[in-house]
Every structure is written in structure tokens, then in C-alpha cells.
Amino acid sequence: MLTLKxxxxxxxxxxxxxxxxxxxxxxxxxxxxxxxxxxxSTQTEADNLQxxxxxxxxxxxxxxxxxxxxxxxQAKETTAGLKEQIKNLTTQQDSxxxxxxxxxxxxxxxxxxxxxxxxxxxxxxxxxxxGLIPQLTEALPHWELAKKFNLIDFELGVxxxxxGFPVYKGHGARLQRALIAFFLDEAIAAxxxxxxxxxxxxxxxxxxxxQLPDKEGQMYHVTADNLYLIPTAEVPVTNIYRDVIxxxxxxxxxxxxxxxxxxxxxxxxxxxxxxxxxxxxxDKVEIVQVAHPEKSYVVLDEMVNHVQSLVEKLGLPWRIMRxxxxxxxFASALxxxxxxxxxxxxxxxxxxxxxxxETFQSNRLKLRFRxxxxxxxxxxxxxxxxxxxxxxxxxxxxxxxxxxxxxxIPDVLVxxxxxxxxx
RNA sequence: GGAGAGAUGGCAGAGUGGUCGAAUGCGGCGGUCUUGAAAACCGUUGACCUUCACGGGUCCGGGGGUUCGAAUCCCUCUCUCUCCGCCA
Numbered sequence: 001m002l003t004l005k006x007x008x009x010x011x012x013x014x015x016x017x018x019x020x021x022x023x024x025x026x027x028x029x030x031x032x033x034x035x036x037x038x039x040x041s042t043q044t045e046a047d048n049l050q051x052x053x054x055x056x057x058x059x060x061x062x063x064x065x066x067x068x069x070x071x072x073x074q075a076k077e078t079t080a081g082l083k084e085q086i087k088n089l090t091t092q093q094d095s096x097x098x099x100x101x102x103x104x105x106x107x108x109x110x111x112x113x114x115x116x117x118x119x120x121x122x123x124x125x126x127x128x129x130x131g132l133i134p135q136l137t138e139a140l141p142h143w144e145l146a147k148k149f150n151l152i153d154f155e156l157g158v159x160x161x162x163x164g165f166p167v168y169k170g171h172g173a174r175l176q177r178a179l180i181a182f183f184l185d186e187a188i189a190a191x192x193x194x195x196x197x198x199x200x201x202x203x204x205x206x207x208x209x210x211q212l213p214d215k216e217g218q219m220y221h222v223t224a225d226n227l228y229l230i231p232t233a234e235v236p237v238t239n240i241y242r243d244v245i246x247x248x249x250x251x252x253x254x255x256x257x258x259x260x261x262x263x264x265x266x267x268x269x270x271x272x273x274x275x276x277x278x279x280x281x282x283d284k285v286e287i288v289q290v291a292h293p294e295k296s297y298v299v300l301d302e303m304v305n306h307v308q309s310l311v312e313k314l315g316l317p318w319r320i321m322r323x324x325x326x327x328x329x330f331a332s333a334l335x336x337x338x339x340x341x342x343x344x345x346x347x348x349x350x351x352x353x354x355x356x357x358e359t360f361q362s363n364r365l366k367l368r369f370r371x372x373x374x375x376x377x378x379x380x381x382x383x384x385x386x387x388x389x390x391x392x393x394x395x396x397x398x399x400x401x402x403x404x405x406x407x408x409i410p411d412v413l414v415x416x417x418x419x420x421x422x423x
Numbered sequence: 424g425g426a427g428a429g430a431u432g433g434c435a436g437a438g439u440g441g442u443c444g445a446a447u448g449c450g451g452c453g454g455u456c457u458u459g460a461a462a463a464c465c466g467u468u469g470a471c472c473u474u475c476a477c478g479g480g481u482c483c484g485g486g487g488g489u490u491c492g493a494a495u496c497c498c499u500c501u502c503u504c505u506c507c508g509c510c511a
Contacts, residue, residue: 043473044499047480057492061441079491245470
């Protein structure tokens, strides 16, 4: 969430920039500023009374010690009024703070100046692209290939769990495992430390990265224990740094993690969700960085380049999109999406989203760092990206690499899966 | 699931209801000594809110209560640990 200081100091800028995200912040910002000012004055008042109270209490103790019971009792009487006033003020302050909090969490992150205005994915801007779009004849979509070569059993998943929970089998399962290992090895080689996080998180973690309180509908909620299945490893991995104060020289922190991801995605239907295009459970390797505020955009580029190297090594046709204000997530300041071309479906599939959240998450997480020699702490920047999400990558590999008798495996994966062709 | 114990500063660990933001040790930082280092010694060492600043306030797991005054007493919630049972 935005800091109160950001809002107080740059009111007009906040309003203007949120317009890019199609968010009208005028009223809410005014309310926030008014409440914040009220909070400050109320607190000053309460603090002064409390200071008075503390002084009195101390003197009462002293008086009793000296045996001046009468004076002490006299002083006691004067505390009653103070106590009442303080109680009123702190009650007031509590409600102000609750109200303030409720308002502030509604504000999305400010988009970076380079974010184009726009309403939907149609307004995203292509940054660059690479690879060759395959010229296929009589190409089968991946769900038919998956069936033909016995790689993925969607119906079996329905039997076991429900739609959107496919069962990977044989070469399909091995290919999946190969992709995970390949992505992790690439990330490790690029300097990321691997972690294996829990697949369920508590409420605090959900709030820290911004899934809660608003988007609980996206996560599976285990009500018996009040835990949430993670929609992405970003949640547990970023929350590693919740309530942490790092040394400036520890930055940037780099982590990568493989995890299964769970998304409810209620209300989806149609060809968009056919096959592997959209699942309730899928696998993903995620990269996360905690960066110095002055360097976070360099870090973002570095992460984008890393993801680019992955799709290039897999030999997939790719493009990078700069998301417009309307297509960006609530918490992001700047997001680049990676899409790969799916030869049989003849459409682009989103396989990665790389974002800089600046201080939006760290403010919720209380993730700070201290510059060497400085006394004050400041909020760090957090970034993350998929590197990569597996299902659509698998879909593109299957579709693009199909030939008459089978499917060719990208060279980089062969050492990982142990076969070079599915036939 | 059953029984018990506990939650205090980066860590370990004290704390009779009244100068306790909190002893002590370790760690960290600065210094003395040293060619340098170690050891020893001296000093220093939490976060947050508010203020231009001085200062003031809050925080001893969370919430509530008793009291002029609570880390210390009461209630409640959460979490952690140990033992037993079950189990990959």
C-alpha cells in the first residue's frame, strides 16, 4: 500500500497517476489527508495528557514512599479526570486509524511514468519480440496431442479432483519435471538462491503481498485452519522478508522457488480455459528480488532479460508486452508480460509476468533496510517474475514442435528428461 | 487427539505492581593496546508514532480488564515447545 507520507507530500501526483490505472482517487485521497491530520492532532493531545499522567503517577509513588499519604491521595483524585480524557482520545484515535487503514488499502500502487494509459490487454504495448512463428499444417492443439501421446489426462483429473486439475503421465510428467529442473538451474546460475516454501500461508502472509483482504476469492481457503493455498510462490517467498530489516549491503536479495500454484479463478469458461490454458493447479518457478530503491529498475530489466533467455533457449516465439494501466495488477508499478506463440491455437499465451512493486508490498510487509552508517531505515523495493509458468510453455512446446510422427523436445531439455522426441 | 510447559531486546536469559525500555552474557559497532590480528580493557548497541528541533508518547506474543501506576495481577485468543497416541 502507499505510505501516508507519499499521499500527504504528493497529493496531486497520486491522483494524476492513478488515473492511468483508471482509478479515481480524488475523494479517497482527500479523506485520507483529513483523517491523517486528525490522527496527528489527536495523538499529540493524547500524548501530552499521558505525559502529565505519567508524571503524576510517579510522584504518587514517591509520596507514598515518603509517607505522605494524604498528599498522595489528593493527587490520586486529579488523575481520574485525566484518565477519562485519555480514554476518550485513544478510543477516537483507534477508530480514526481503522478508518484510515480501510481507505489506504483501497488505493492501488502508482504506475511508473512509462506505463501507457489503457483499458485492457488490447492497449498493452509490444516492447520487443523474437523467435520464429512456426508454419504448421494440420496442427493439433496441445490437448489433442496430450491425448494422442498419453501425456496428460484431463478427464482423470476431473475424476480425482475436478476440472482444471490435470494428471500428467509418462513422458508428460517427465517433461514437466524436466522443465522445473531446467528453470531452477537457470535461475541458480543467474545468482538466485533456491528456496522451497510452504504451499499454504496464513492471513498475515496473504496480506503482506496484497492477496488479502480484497482478493481472497482467487485463493483456496482452508477454513478449518484458516490457511490459504498459495496462488504463486511469490507469496511465501516474499513474506520471508516480512518484518525484516536488512543491511544495505545485503541488497539485492535474490530467491527462486518452484511451487505448485493454486487458483480458483471463479467464472472462467470457454476456449480460453481449454486444455492447459488455464488451470486451478499448475507448476511455476518464480524469481523474487528485494532491491535498493535506486536500483530496482535496473533489477527489473535484469529479470526481464533472464526470462527472455529462457524462452529463447526453449526456442519459442516470444514477445514482451508493457502492460497498460488498465491491465496491471493492483500492487504493481510496472509490469512486463511475456507471451509465447502457440502454433496450433494460433494465439499468444501469457507465460510470465515480471513486476516491480516498489514499496507497495514492502510497506505492508514492513520490509526495510538500513544504509550503511545510517540510523534511519527505509522501505526496500520488491520485484518478482515467473520464470516460468509451466502449462502454457508446455502447450507451446507441444504444438510448435509437432511433426508428422511426434513431438521434438527442445535441445536444452533433453539432458533433463532423457528423451529427445515423443512419438 | 490426550497431558503439560512456555511466549521478554539480533540471540541466550533475569525481572518483589512504582525512575524497567527493561539486569547479565553472547553477538554487533567504536576505541585503547598491537607492525597487523587475537586476547584483555573501556565505551556503545531496539523498533515505531509525533516534532524543524528540544522534547513527548507507544511497544516485554495479540486483545480486554484491575490499579493513581502493570513485563509483573485477572480474563481471553493465538502461537511455540516437550511427552504420549497416530502417521509419510
